[in-house]
Amino acid sequence: MRMNKRGVLIVFSGPSGSGKGTVLGEYFKSHPEAAFSVSATTRAPRPGEVDGVNYHFVTRERFEEMIRQGEVLEYTRYNGNYYGSPAGPIRKELEAGRDVVLEIEVDGAMQVREKFPEAVLIFVLPPSFGELERRLIGRGTETREQIEGRLSTARRELSLAPRYDYLLLNDKVEEAAARLGEIIRAAKCAPARNETLLQEFLAE
Amino acid sequence: MRMNKRGVLIVFSGPSGSGKGTVLGEYFKSHPEAAFSVSATTRAPRPGEVDGVNYHFVTRERFEEMIRQGEVLEYTRYNGNYYGSPAGPIRKELEAGRDVVLEIEVDGAMQVREKFPEAVLIFVLPPSFGELERRLIGRGTETREQIEGRLSTARRELSLAPRYDYLLLNDKVEEAAARLGEIIRAAKCAPARNETLLQEFLAE
Numbered sequence: 001m002r003m004n005k006r007g008v009l010i011v012f013s014g015p016s017g018s019g020k021g022t023v024l025g026e027y028f029k030s031h032p033e034a035a036f037s038v039s040a041t042t043r044a045p046r047p048g049e050v051d052g053v054n055y056h057f058v059t060r061e062r063f064e065e066m067i068r069q070g071e072v073l074e075y076t077r078y079n080g081n082y083y084g085s086p087a088g089p090i091r092k093e094l095e096a097g098r099d100v101v102l103e104i105e106v107d108g109a110m111q112v113r114e115k116f117p118e119a120v121l122i123f124v125l126p127p128s129f130g131e132l133e134r135r136l137i138g139r140g141t142e143t144r145e146q147i148e149g150r151l152s153t154a155r156r157e158l159s160l161a162p163r164y165d166y167l168l169l170n171d172k173v174e175e176a177a178a179r180l181g182e183i184i185r186a187a188k189c190a191p192a193r194n195e196t197l198l199q200e201f202l203a204e
Numbered sequence: 205m206r207m208n209k210r211g212v213l214i215v216f217s218g219p220s221g222s223g224k225g226t227v228l229g230e231y232f233k234s235h236p237e238a239a240f241s242v243s244a245t246t247r248a249p250r251p252g253e254v255d256g257v258n259y260h261f262v263t264r265e266r267f268e269e270m271i272r273q274g275e276v277l278e279y280t281r282y283n284g285n286y287y288g289s290p291a292g293p294i295r296k297e298l299e300a301g302r303d304v305v306l307e308i309e310v311d312g313a314m315q316v317r318e319k320f321p322e323a324v325l326i327f328v329l330p331p332s333f334g335e336l337e338r339r340l341i342g343r344g345t346e347t348r349e350q351i352e353g354r355l356s357t358a359r360r361e362l363s364l365a366p367r368y369d370y371l372l373l374n375d376k377v378e379e380a381a382a383r384l385g386e387i388i389r390a391a392k393c394a395p396a397r398n399e400t401l402l403q404e405f406l407a408e
Contacts, residue, residue: 123395125401125405128405128408129405129406129408130408155406158402158405158406159406161395161402162396162399163395164395165394165395166393166395167393167398167401167402169393169401179389179390179393182389182390183390183393185383185386185390186370186383186386186387186389187390189370189371189372189373189383189387190369190370191365191366191367191368191369191370191371192366194371197329197371198362198365198366198371201332202333202359202362202363204332204333204334
């Protein structure tokens with residue numbers, strides 16, 4: 001009898017510039033057994049993007065069928081294209097005992113919370129709002145207006161952070177990745193994720 | 205700006221024979237900065253027990269005054285005596301940024317949950333119910349009837365385990381103590397315990 005044979009679904013969000021991708025990359029280095037959920041999209045592949053790696057590239061008809069059939073755990077429309085997380089592969093990995101990480105926006109995260117209450121929602125915070133701004137400016141790839149847009153989005157995202165299970169302050173990447181591991185292991189100890197264990201105990 | 209300057213109140217429960225005391229002892233070895241809440245009681249000190257170390261020994265009048273004044277975070281009556289957790293010292297330690305561990309029964313834990321919603325409730329599980337029974341018999345200090353009583357109490361306690369935040373399976377003491385540390389660090393990342401941080405972020 002052991003705890004949580006099933007994998008845990010981890011929803012990972014955070015403002016652009018919070019460094020969530022870097023933290024995840026660091027986490028996967030020491031947790032190659034965890035799975036990363038590849039999103040489906042109707043947008044055209046960009047040069048170098050590989051189907052099934054960067055995204056599952058599907059037609060609009062196929063995506064809308066997936067929505068109707070409940071085959072996406074969450075989805076959104078952005079710039080006229082659909083983006084979403086295919087439910088099938090996720091459920092398969094979880095059943096096989098692998099943790100699955102979804103890196104998605106706050107609205108998608110709230111959809112997952114609804115459909116999959118046992119998911120662990122983690123919100124990544126940059127060290128400060130000022131630091132977020134410096135990081136976005138430091139990239140040097142965007143106009144002042146685009147940066148203002150990102151900061152305004154970040155404020156909205158931060159206002160939804162209280163609905164997440166955990167906040168992960170990303171001041172040092174290695175520490176944040178280690179903390180992420182602790183959060184995931186701790187989350188697996190929640191009673192709601194161990195109902196079978198408790199039932200087995202009481203049935204003895 | 206850092207997370208949770210305040211200490212966290214940790215409620216630690218588990219059936220007799222779950223090894224919760226041993227796990228805590230192991231945890232405190234590597235976390236001497238954490239505080240252990242000493243209970244108050246109206247029962248007489250036993251030989252060797254030291255006031256302020258094993259218990260705060262107080263009169264019935266004093267204990268009932270503490271109840272009236274809201275000076276106990278939780279209390280219970282057992283064999284005609286009061287047992288409870290003095291609120292003052294706990295709040296002081298938390299304010300000073302120290303974590304405080306309360307090792308109390310399930311009913312007390314539910315009282316703490318009511319009065320102190322930000323507390324982290326951890327329930328210790330033995331490896332199995334059969335193992336719990338073997339441990340209780342192995343002590344060799346109790347009659348079969350007393351052991352049956354403890355097992356029946358354990359069943360009732362286990363039925364309340366789903367109300368805790370975390371289950372801690374105690375199969376190996378060192379691993380359980382390490383997991384306890386992870387749970388406490390993770391719990392500190394809950395948004396409800398970081399409201400100030402989020403407010404500061406949004407106020408920037």
